[in-house]
Amino acid sequence: TKTMHKNFKNIDKIVYGKGSFNQIDDILAPKRVENDKFMVFIVDKYFEGKELADRIPAHAEDLVFFEDIDQYEPTTDQVDNLRDKILAEKGIPAGIIGIGGGSIMDIAKALSLMVTNEGSSQLYQGLNLVKKAGVYHMGVPTVAGTGAECSMTAVLTGPVKKLGLKCDWTVFNQAVLDPELLSTVERNQWFYTGMDCYIHCIEAESGLYFNAYSKAYGDQALSLCREIYLGDNAGQNLENDEKLMIASLFGGLSLTYSEVGACHALSYGLSKILGTRHGYANCLAFYHLEEFYGDAVNEFKSMIEKHNIDLPQGLSKEWSEETIDAMAEVAYNLPHMWNHAIGLDWKEKWTKEDIKKLYRRL
Ligand code: NAD
Numbered sequence: 001t002k003t004m005h006k007n008f009k010n011i012d013k014i015v016y017g018k019g020s021f022n023q024i025d026d027i028l029a030p031k032r033v034e035n036d037k038f039m040v041f042i043v044d045k046y047f048e049g050k051e052l053a054d055r056i057p058a059h060a061e062d063l064v065f066f067e068d069i070d071q072y073e074p075t076t077d078q079v080d081n082l083r084d085k086i087l088a089e090k091g092i093p094a095g096i097i098g099i100g101g102g103s104i105m106d107i108a109k110a111l112s113l114m115v116t117n118e119g120s121s122q123l124y125q126g127l128n129l130v131k132k133a134g135v136y137h138m139g140v141p142t143v144a145g146t147g148a149e150c151s152m153t154a155v156l157t158g159p160v161k162k163l164g165l166k167c168d169w170t171v172f173n174q175a176v177l178d179p180e181l182l183s184t185v186e187r188n189q190w191f192y193t194g195m196d197c198y199i200h201c202i203e204a205e206s207g208l209y210f211n212a213y214s215k216a217y218g219d220q221a222l223s224l225c226r227e228i229y230l231g232d233n234a235g236q237n238l239e240n241d242e243k244l245m246i247a248s249l250f251g252g253l254s255l256t257y258s259e260v261g262a263c264h265a266l267s268y269g270l271s272k273i274l275g276t277r278h279g280y281a282n283c284l285a286f287y288h289l290e291e292f293y294g295d296a297v298n299e300f301k302s303m304i305e306k307h308n309i310d311l312p313q314g315l316s317k318e319w320s321e322e323t324i325d326a327m328a329e330v331a332y333n334l335p336h337m338w339n340h341a342i343g344l345d346w347k348e349k350w351t352k353e354d355i356k357k358l359y360r361r362l
């Protein structure tokens with residue numbers, strides 16, 4: 001059989017550095033002539049009334065939405081409603097700018113596709129289902145680690161599935177990586193989302209699809225994570241935020257050219273069934289996966305200890321058999337992750353029962 005290698009669409013342009021947020025207006029200027037000639041800013045509600053909100057370069061014709069992502073992770077309804085509102089009010093925007101973490105960036109990515117594609121975003125959850133190119137879109141991360149700034153997916157939860165709108169058009173045209181924006185992230189959140197990056201790299205290197213491309217990015221991202229979370233200057237400071245912004249990007253690229261494994265499979269089960277947040281769910285699972293990730297789990301534990309992070313144990317005592325079963329069902333149905341983690345013959349070595357045993361450790 002013919003080997004099919006990934007042919008991956010990258011971000012068109014990246015600006016990086018302290019204060020680069022101030023360049024957004026100049027970057028958008030030449031794009032403002034497109035479509036109905038206005039921009040839409042999707043901003044994490046956290047920033048409403050904060051200093052950053054006053055620095056958003058919105059013109060009179062632009063729309064600014066402060067989106068609450070603390071109640072639910074991004075949903076298909078949320079994106080559909082925003083789309084309907086924008087089209088009814090002003091037409092097709094010249095561009096969409098997402099200012100926030102993985103949740104907000106995913107909303108901005110999905111919205112950029114949905115202003116040109118008809119029907120509900122539910123119709124497009126999956127690979128290459130989107131019919132038309134979207135509009136120009138820019139990602140401005142304010143919490144770092146997910147790699148959503150560079151990935152080709154926009155993860156949405158719908159009534160039927162939690163799945164990404166995944167195609168070349170999903171990838172941002174522009175990323176603005178300003179480390180200063182990370183300064184206000186709460187310590188636990190800084191850790192959970194940052195560990196998403198660490199775990200992407202560890203999972204990418206622990207399996208079948210690992211290769212020199214993935215390794216080159218992953219090694220760099222891991223060494224940055226080690227400086228940020230374990231080095232002499234460990235902790236939240238500007239120097240480390242400059243590193244974390246790049247670690248997140250490189251971790252995302254490492255993962256893109258390889259695959260995640262057991263930890264993300266368990267994490268998806270937790271998110272889907274219990275609504276547990278992605279970064280936090282990863283941490284809950286990773287703590288107990290020594291046979292998959294060896295010394296990295298000990299390293300992870302020393303990071304938890306150093307930063308005095310809340311990570312509860314004994315959660316599974318509260319879970320019913322049905323809950324554990326439902327989570328294992330979700331995790332089992334991610335064959336690409338088990339192919340990577342265990343091998344193409346994983347179904348002969350690995351069962352839903354084995355996955356349930358892992359959940360019972362949590
Ligand atoms: P998030 O966007 O969910 O935000 C987490 C919390 O941090 C929120 O309470 C938010 O208000 C707050 N916050 C954000 N920036 C802040 C700042 N500068 N100061 C203070 N508070 C701030 O966090 P996340 O971990 O970046 O994203 C998780 C989401 O990303 C999940 O919905 C997950 O599905 C998605 N995700 C997507 C991809 C992808 O490739 N598209 C990859 C991984 C995860």
Ligand code: ZN
Nearest residue numbers: 146196200278
């Ligand atoms: Zn992840």
